[in-house]
Amino acid sequence: MDAISDFFRHIFSWLAVPSLDNLRISNFIEIFIIAFVLYQLFKWIKNTRAWTLFKGIIVVIAFAVIAYVLDLTTILWIFTNTFNVIVIAIFVLFQPELRSALEQLGRKRIMSSIFNPSASSDRMSKETEKCHEEIIKAVFDMAKVKTGALIVLERQVLLNEYERTGITLDAQVSSQLLINIFEHNTPLHDGAVFIRNNRIVAATCYLPLSENAKLSKALGTRHRAGVGISEISDCITIIVSEETGFVSVARDGVLHSHLSVNELRRELQEEKNTPQSGGKFRKLKGILKNEKKADQ
Incomplete structure (x- = not known):
């Protein structure tokens, strides 16, 4: 006592x-x-x-x-x-x-990151660029054979609640691994893949569907899920259509379709260079939206 x-x-x-x-x-x-x-x-x-x-x-x-x-x-x-x-x-x-x-x-190299932050930043930039190139290669290889894919690149807002709906991974990003994950009739092909800090953290995850009435009725569940997750966070989502093989990107609730290799690379480059602001507001907006849906 x-x-x-x-x-x-x-x-x-x-x-x-x-x-x-x-x-x-x-x-x-x-x-x-x-x-x-x-x-x-x-x-x-x-x-x-x-x-x-x-x-x-x-x-x-x-x-x-x-x-x-x-x-x-x-x-x-x-x-x-x-x-x-x-x-x-x-x-x-x-x-x-x-x-x-x-x-x-x-x-972690704590001392080097404190006394030489530029070297740590350069190393991360190179890793990010390599990760993006692997994603681009995998996306367009899957687009050629019309293999559907849904890839979420996290930024400031963590999406742990959606990652927990899938299978936890901790793997380096490679085109071969991404293609294998989304291959038909494999255990992990259904759902979304989450990438954080240039690593695949989860697969076969379920995402919230967008309720935007302005989206084309021709869009399927995969595209609506990609737009939905981008509406409630600051992530960037890459979608490969299983019907057409077209590549699309969803960002801030807006869908950019029929992207070429250079256009996707430019989107990812902008994602890397854009100041990551406003994430907390989008996170709050998403939480309020989910709570509203739960109440209904």
């Missing part, structure tokens, strides 16, 4: 504003390091199943604070005696996610 009280007293003591005369350079360094670590932690939590766990932890902490303020001694005693078990359970249940996060941290 005393440990819980000391814990909350220590937390509340942080609210006291320190004197500016006591601030040193080391304090600013500590603030920067802590802010960076917290940012990476929250970013990881947001993109994994740990987000649901994190919201549950917030509820438990809020409940514990209320119990402390109201001096509910029995609840505080239960919280004190189960806290260690809960922490151990968290590490056991989320061991795969924690291992994946540590592996990603080990692969």
